[in-house]
Amino acid sequence: MVANGHGNTLPISLDLMLEHCRAVVRAAPRPLIVGDLPFGSYESSAAQAVESAVRLVKEGGVDAVKMEGGAPSRVSAARAIVEAGIAVTGHVGLTPQAISVLGGFRVQGKTVVEAALALQEAGCFAVVLECVPSPVAAAATQALQIPTIGIGAGSLCSGQVLVYHDLLGMFQSPDHSKVAPKFCKQFGNVGAVITKALTEYREEVEARSFPDAICTPYKMSC
Numbered sequence: 001m002v003a004n005g006h007g008n009t010l011p012i013s014l015d016l017m018l019e020h021c022r023a024v025v026r027a028a029p030r031p032l033i034v035g036d037l038p039f040g041s042y043e044s045s046a047a048q049a050v051e052s053a054v055r056l057v058k059e060g061g062v063d064a065v066k067m068e069g070g071a072p073s074r075v076s077a078a079r080a081i082v083e084a085g086i087a088v089t090g091h092v093g094l095t096p097q098a099i100s101v102l103g104g105f106r107v108q109g110k111t112v113v114e115a116a117l118a119l120q121e122a123g124c125f126a127v128v129l130e131c132v133p134s135p136v137a138a139a140a141t142q143a144l145q146i147p148t149i150g151i152g153a154g155s156l157c158s159g160q161v162l163v164y165h166d167l168l169g170m171f172q173s174p175d176h177s178k179v180a181p182k183f184c185k186q187f188g189n190v191g192a193v194i195t196k197a198l199t200e201y202r203e204e205v206e207a208r209s210f211p212d213a214i215c216t217p218y219k220m221s222c
């Protein structure tokens with residue numbers, strides 16, 4: 001959603017996700033690549049979930065998939081995908097694709113440990129914990145044999161994930177800073193570097209100092 005300028009994850013289609021997965025797979029052939037099942041591609045039935053996961057692996061080239069939710073229907077869908085031979089990462093706590101029923105991007109916590117245990121039992125190899133109080137995330141990490149990957153869930157998870165654009169500080173526009181969650185830390189300010197470079201480019205084009213002779217190396221041949 002961030003790469004495509006959306007304010008939330010709901011508009012992302014399976015076809016768009018496939019395109020992004022292929023780009024990532026081309027750039028990074030070695031790491032374990034997990035494709036996220038987008039909203040609308042897995043909720044109707046376990047069969048729909050398997051079908052979408054198979055597309056992400058077959059056409060997207062990913063090694064595993066991630067899907068949101070810990071309700072019984074989602075646990076069944078995760079189990080069906082694993083039984084089809086595809087590794088699944090679960091995702092509980094704040095599940096951004098459920099903002100319609102949650103009433104916004106709200107912190108969750110109550111059923112996190114139970115849901116994570118159910119996803120482990122269904123065969124998930126890892127589980128994302130998003131916007132969960134740190135003691136709940138720590139308890140889930142203790143209770144599970146599979147790794148927990150935290151985002152806004154404290155430092156006691158097995159691993160961490162953060163949206164690349166958020167940690168690099170790629171956003172300059174007020175619209176984008178509105179959608180960056182408060183758990184994010186900016187480890188760089190790439191947006192300022194981009195803005196500075198583009199401003200200098202425009203200034204030199206307008207002043208006709210770019211392109212200069214060095215950047216116009218072609219000679220008349222006759």
Ligand SMILES: Nc1nc(=O)c2c([nH]1)NC[C@@H]1CN(c3ccc(C(=O)N[C@@H](CCC(=O)O)C(=O)O)cc3)CN21
Pocket residue numbers: 001002007008009094096104105106107131162163166179180181182183
């Ligand atoms: N740029 C970006 N980074 C993300 O990590 C991200 C997105 N966008 N969009 C999709 C989801 C949405 N995410 C979010 C968005 C906002 C909060 C947030 O600040 N929530 C408030 C609660 C607000 C409320 O209760 O209404 C909080 O206190 O954490 C958390 C996660 C995480 N994801």
Ligand SMILES: CC(C)C(=O)C(=O)O
Pocket residue numbers: 009036096128130151161162163
């Ligand atoms: C794991 C995170 C980045 C995620 O899937 C989301 O917030 O949509």
